[in-house]
Amino acid sequence: MLPFVNDGGDPADDYIVSGVTDELIALLARTPGMRLAARSSAAALQEQGLAPLEVGRQLGVAHLVRGAVRVSTDTLRLAVRLTRVADDATVWSRDFAAPVSEAFALERQVADGVLGVLRLRMARAPLAPLPTDDSEAYDLYRKGLYAWNLGPRTRENMQQALAFYRTALERDPQFALAHTGMAGIYVNMANFGYMPSEQALARAEVATDRALALDSLLADAHWARGFVLSARAQFAGAEASLRRAIELNPNSQWAHHYYSLLLAMMGRLAEAKEETRRTLAIDPLSLAGNAMLGIEFAAEGNLQEGRAQLRRALQLDPGFPLTLYFLGAVEAALGNDDAAREVLEQALARAPNFPGVRAALAYVYGRMGRTTEARRLLAEARSAIVDERTRLNYALALALLGPADSAFAMLQTAQWDVPTLVELRHSPLLRTFRSDPRYLQLLIGLGLRP
Numbered sequence: 001m002l003p004f005v006n007d008g009g010d011p012a013d014d015y016i017v018s019g020v021t022d023e024l025i026a027l028l029a030r031t032p033g034m035r036l037a038a039r040s041s042a043a044a045l046q047e048q049g050l051a052p053l054e055v056g057r058q059l060g061v062a063h064l065v066r067g068a069v070r071v072s073t074d075t076l077r078l079a080v081r082l083t084r085v086a087d088d089a090t091v092w093s094r095d096f097a098a099p100v101s102e103a104f105a106l107e108r109q110v111a112d113g114v115l116g117v118l119r120l121r122m123a124r125a126p127l128a129p130l131p132t133d134d135s136e137a138y139d140l141y142r143k144g145l146y147a148w149n150l151g152p153r154t155r156e157n158m159q160q161a162l163a164f165y166r167t168a169l170e171r172d173p174q175f176a177l178a179h180t181g182m183a184g185i186y187v188n189m190a191n192f193g194y195m196p197s198e199q200a201l202a203r204a205e206v207a208t209d210r211a212l213a214l215d216s217l218l219a220d221a222h223w224a225r226g227f228v229l230s231a232r233a234q235f236a237g238a239e240a241s242l243r244r245a246i247e248l249n250p251n252s253q254w255a256h257h258y259y260s261l262l263l264a265m266m267g268r269l270a271e272a273k274e275e276t277r278r279t280l281a282i283d284p285l286s287l288a289g290n291a292m293l294g295i296e297f298a299a300e301g302n303l304q305e306g307r308a309q310l311r312r313a314l315q316l317d318p319g320f321p322l323t324l325y326f327l328g329a330v331e332a333a334l335g336n337d338d339a340a341r342e343v344l345e346q347a348l349a350r351a352p353n354f355p356g357v358r359a360a361l362a363y364v365y366g367r368m369g370r371t372t373e374a375r376r377l378l379a380e381a382r383s384a385i386v387d388e389r390t391r392l393n394y395a396l397a398l399a400l401l402g403p404a405d406s407a408f409a410m411l412q413t414a415q416w417d418v419p420t421l422v423e424l425r426h427s428p429l430l431r432t433f434r435s436d437p438r439y440l441q442l443l444i445g446l447g448l449r450p
Helices: 012-029 039-047 051-057 100-118 136-151 153-173 176-192 197-214 219-231 235-248 253-265 269-282 289-300 303-316 321-333 336-350 355-369 371-383 388-401 404-411 418-426 428-434 437-445
Strands: 064-070 075-084 091-097
Touching: 012 039, 012 064, 012 075, 012 136, 039 051, 039 136, 039 428, 051 064, 051 289, 051 428, 064 100, 064 153, 075 100, 091 100, 100 136, 136 153, 136 176, 136 197, 153 219, 176 197, 176 235, 197 219, 197 388, 219 235, 219 253, 219 418, 235 253, 253 289, 253 418, 269 289, 289 303, 289 321, 289 418, 303 336, 303 404, 321 336, 321 355, 321 428, 355 388, 355 428, 388 418, 388 428, 404 437, 418 428
Parallel strands: none
Antiparallel strands: 064 075, 075 091
């Protein structure tokens, strides 16, 4: 599905147009037999100036859904067309109109029309016309979704989206989708260090519990719960939640990505790589998926292929912290100190609390003879300890820089989260640390296999 066009041209309506695209994708994605390319990849290819048919060919899809949205006063008008990629033939087209307050019912009609032509049926029972009876709450939810999808995953964008979701829930506390949206944001705030990890995960847990109590069929709430359980080392429950998310929505790139992270944490690297490939089949331009594939290559011992993949991932977003850190670690492991320094300095500027960043840069500085700067970074890591994430960052710095005894002493009582455990298990700079017999005991204590 290509992002729908704002036919009215008023930028104030952009969030409505974006919401129509998102919600149609969500409806279609739940359908058995439907492989739906991610909106982000379709939009990115379109922004490169590719014609719609070429976008479809690059995504490997058989059909394209295209549409235009016009908002006039209180009426929402949609012109929708389904075309075949092979020959650009129009398979189906139709115009729709309804009050803006009935947008969700209108989107359901569009989805039913597309699936009827493709001879597929919705996976779920008929839905209520709206996921909330409060049209203003639904409008606020759209604005939150738009802020979330608008640009890079910055603290500011996340906080703006949270504000919209909170206001929506003030109007309708039973609005399950808004609870789910908040859960997803808190998961990402924990990941990127925008909020103390334990605080963000606790809030994500509350939001997922509330969402699933209201609607147990929300795939996004299940993957958010799976991530929270992963971070709390409840691996069996995490796997059950993530598999349920994938069952409900096989086209959820986030469910597949978080499942790949869990599998990597559990040492099931071949399965993790397969899940990452599923992520990329849905969203070929996924930042997290492309970075994860590079991490997995490096974890297999193929540093050159990992480096090449992480370089490709960096082209998608030069500021993505996960890519910057692991690319820097791989470059350092290959002995490319100048290249490692360059990307790790960028990672430090972008996300100073991302696991491993300060330690890896200190390691590189030390090898380059810049010992004063290396010591300063280690001291900063120690003085930055304010919560469990920053404490783990310092422990992992000791794991790399020494003394190892101090690192193991701190890690025995660690409360792990997802990024820090992935760092421990798969950073190429911690291979010596992982060869210590105490590392195996550490994993056994977490209920993990080598």
